[in-house]
Amino acid sequence: MPTIQEVAKMAGVSVATVSRVLNHSEAVSSATRDKVQAVINQLNYQPNLLGRNLRRSETRMILVLLQNIANSFYSKVVKGMEDVAHDHDYHVLICNTNTDVLLENVYLDFLKNKLVDGVIFTSPAMDKDAFNQLAKRYPVVLCNEYKPGIEAPVITIDNEAAGYEAANHLIRLGHKKIGMISVNAVGSSNARIQGYKCALTEAGLEVNEAYIVNQTFSYKGGMRGIKCLFDLQEPPTAVFCISDIIAVGAIKELKRKGLSVPQDVAVIGFDNNSIAPMYEPSITTIAQPRYDIGRKAMEVMLQRIQGVGDQHAITTMEHELIIRHSTLPSR
Amino acid sequence: MPTIQEVAKMAGVSVATVSRVLNHSEAVSSATRDKVQAVINQLNYQPNLLGRNLRRSETRMILVLLQNIANSFYSKVVKGMEDVAHDHDYHVLICNTNTDVLLENVYLDFLKNKLVDGVIFTSPAMDKDAFNQLAKRYPVVLCNEYKPGIEAPVITIDNEAAGYEAANHLIRLGHKKIGMISVNAVGSSNARIQGYKCALTEAGLEVNEAYIVNQTFSYKGGMRGIKCLFDLQEPPTAVFCISDIIAVGAIKELKRKGLSVPQDVAVIGFDNNSIAPMYEPSITTIAQPRYDIGRKAMEVMLQRIQGVGDQHAITTMEHELIIRHSTLPSR
DNA sequence: CTGTTAGCGCGTTCAC
DNA sequence: GTGAACGCGCTAACAG
Numbered sequence: 088m089p090t091i092q093e094v095a096k097m098a099g100v101s102v103a104t105v106s107r108v109l110n111h112s113e114a115v116s117s118a119t120r121d122k123v124q125a126v127i128n129q130l131n132y133q134p135n136l137l138g139r140n141l142r143r144s145e146t147r148m149i150l151v152l153l154q155n156i157a158n159s160f161y162s163k164v165v166k167g168m169e170d171v172a173h174d175h176d177y178h179v180l181i182c183n184t185n186t187d188v189l190l191e192n193v194y195l196d197f198l199k200n201k202l203v204d205g206v207i208f209t210s211p212a213m214d215k216d217a218f219n220q221l222a223k224r225y226p227v228v229l230c231n232e233y234k235p236g237i238e239a240p241v242i243t244i245d246n247e248a249a250g251y252e253a254a255n256h257l258i259r260l261g262h263k264k265i266g267m268i269s270v271n272a273v274g275s276s277n278a279r280i281q282g283y284k285c286a287l288t289e290a291g292l293e294v295n296e297a298y299i300v301n302q303t304f305s306y307k308g309g310m311r312g313i314k315c316l317f318d319l320q321e322p323p324t325a326v327f328c329i330s331d332i333i334a335v336g337a338i339k340e341l342k343r344k345g346l347s348v349p350q351d352v353a354v355i356g357f358d359n360n361s362i363a364p365m366y367e368p369s370i371t372t373i374a375q376p377r378y379d380i381g382r383k384a385m386e387v388m389l390q391r392i393q394g395v396g397d398q399h400a401i402t403t404m405e406h407e408l409i410i411r412h413s414t415l416p417s418r
Numbered sequence: 419m420p421t422i423q424e425v426a427k428m429a430g431v432s433v434a435t436v437s438r439v440l441n442h443s444e445a446v447s448s449a450t451r452d453k454v455q456a457v458i459n460q461l462n463y464q465p466n467l468l469g470r471n472l473r474r475s476e477t478r479m480i481l482v483l484l485q486n487i488a489n490s491f492y493s494k495v496v497k498g499m500e501d502v503a504h505d506h507d508y509h510v511l512i513c514n515t516n517t518d519v520l521l522e523n524v525y526l527d528f529l530k531n532k533l534v535d536g537v538i539f540t541s542p543a544m545d546k547d548a549f550n551q552l553a554k555r556y557p558v559v560l561c562n563e564y565k566p567g568i569e570a571p572v573i574t575i576d577n578e579a580a581g582y583e584a585a586n587h588l589i590r591l592g593h594k595k596i597g598m599i600s601v602n603a604v605g606s607s608n609a610r611i612q613g614y615k616c617a618l619t620e621a622g623l624e625v626n627e628a629y630i631v632n633q634t635f636s637y638k639g640g641m642r643g644i645k646c647l648f649d650l651q652e653p654p655t656a657v658f659c660i661s662d663i664i665a666v667g668a669i670k671e672l673k674r675k676g677l678s679v680p681q682d683v684a685v686i687g688f689d690n691n692s693i694a695p696m697y698e699p700s701i702t703t704i705a706q707p708r709y710d711i712g713r714k715a716m717e718v719m720l721q722r723i724q725g726v727g728d729q730h731a732i733t734t735m736e737h738e739l740i741i742r743h744s745t746l747p748s749r
Numbered sequence: 750c751t752g753t754t755a756g757c758g759c760g761t762t763c764a765c
Numbered sequence: 766g767t768g769a770a771c772g773c774g775c776t777a778a779c780a781g
Contacts, residue, residue: 090758100768101767102758103761104766105759106760107760107766109760133527135472136531136532136533136758136759137471137472137475137477137532137533138758138773139759139760140468140759140773141757142761142772143760144466155493156484156487156492156496156512157692161488165514166514173524178524178528181511181514182510182511183496185497197509199464200465200466200468201466202468339696361488361637365637365666365667366697367673421775423774431751431752432752433752433775434751434752434753435750437776438751440776445751446751447751450751465775466773466775467774468773469757469774470774472758472759473756473757473774473775473777475757752779752781753779754777754778754779754780755776755779757775757776757777758773759772760771760773763768764768764769764770765767765769
């Protein structure tokens, strides 16, 4: 493991000159540059970035906190982040929080201890106040999840409009009894419920709170949601699920009950997860511009680090209704 | 951002004493410890780990390289790694390589530049020689993927036995024409094909190379695989897919052709992906002990870092056949 | 039990 | 265009 000292000695120059070559400084003659570079190649020298990072007090590393890497939704979001980061000589690190506040705090220590230059949250486990406290002192961006009162840059879609659009799609198909399977823990769920209620009201349909059931963010949550809804005296003829995974569980359970989708019950999901077109039937859903969300989040983060731009801006990205077979008109 | 100097000054002690308190050294009187701790709390001091890491020349960070975080298979593997790492005061970082050699090399620089203490590969993009070269100089472990000639610790299941078991399951169900959809790029595929051939031969069935088609590791790969197999004069009555995702594509395409699963064609997948029980029909598959694979990989890594244990050992984990509805006997 | 000293490997003035 | 000297923040060896 050669050090910069050894390179300098072997090249017959000072460490400063080696450093200049390493950092592509203009102020070095091409002759010495070649000489130094030759030694670097010969020794297969790799600069120790711990030294550099300490000296510069920056790491050019951005940490992305995911609740669970298995959530394929974030795959393309992260890709967008990476592409922007790499364009600016930054790197992306990913860590799992498992929705565990303790674990989240462990990773936040990376930020506080200067091991990373910024953190992009997807779904903070900590409460709003703690989050704001953190955002005040460190570069922090919230990606794709929004709670009112957040004082940090936020990238999100208009969840209320998206919820409205989803419900409206079902209404236009002629449905009058429309259920909803939501998740309390998801910050955007309230906005989506709001949009759903708005669409119903606007169409002259009454909002039945019993039609809105809260479940876990999972396949099984979808199954249980259907069980709840179909225990009602008048079950819905259409169901808006807050995620495609939940929609899958819902459809599975409907089939188990001998009901067919979309003929007996229409189902719409959310996110345009990769499973949505694959499932049988393929699932109507709201697509989020995942890659662009990731790009934007990283752009905002890099601005945040440089201290430019509005530090509390909410960036709203466009969503899109994608109609597939789980909501085809029944006639 | 207070430094250790300021803490020392304000507490009226030397930086060494502060360092001792920070590192829970016994050799500190409880009086001064309390005094120092009070200042630390008051200043909300967070040690700069860049300094510590440089000094100790270790980071206690392990980098896990994934081709794609969307592959939910690795979610539990990573969980296993994390649990072991945390027990030993190590941390896990995840990076995406997108099967890109260039990107992989960028992340390997983290290792060469001392930013992480070790790297666990899941599926190296580089060739075998480059991998061995790397493994010779740095702590490297290969998790869940194996190529012959690898000179590094490897954690894997017995893919040949698993392939044998999958094929044998179909044979016992009475199938005689058994197709296979494989993926060239997956290192373990050859072993699985070997097991498949072995089972057929043992059952007195002839191995028909046209029944083994190579596809991409994806849903669409499964669809295309079925198209290939059913272009044959005598299509198979059962198909062994090298992954559950491929099995999903296969089933989808079979249904499109008006064939029903498992009545007309039986399908078996691999990995016990979360989609396997969710799909319609639920998918028979080979389960790998993902969590334990992750744990073991990290244990081996930590040994590797300490220079103990066999540095070229292959650890074989147990797999399990899980029978679901995609291969139920047709009668 | 505590302080002094000396680096870890590197980047950066400031001379020359 | 190049080198000497200093310090980033921290830990470890040695005194006392």
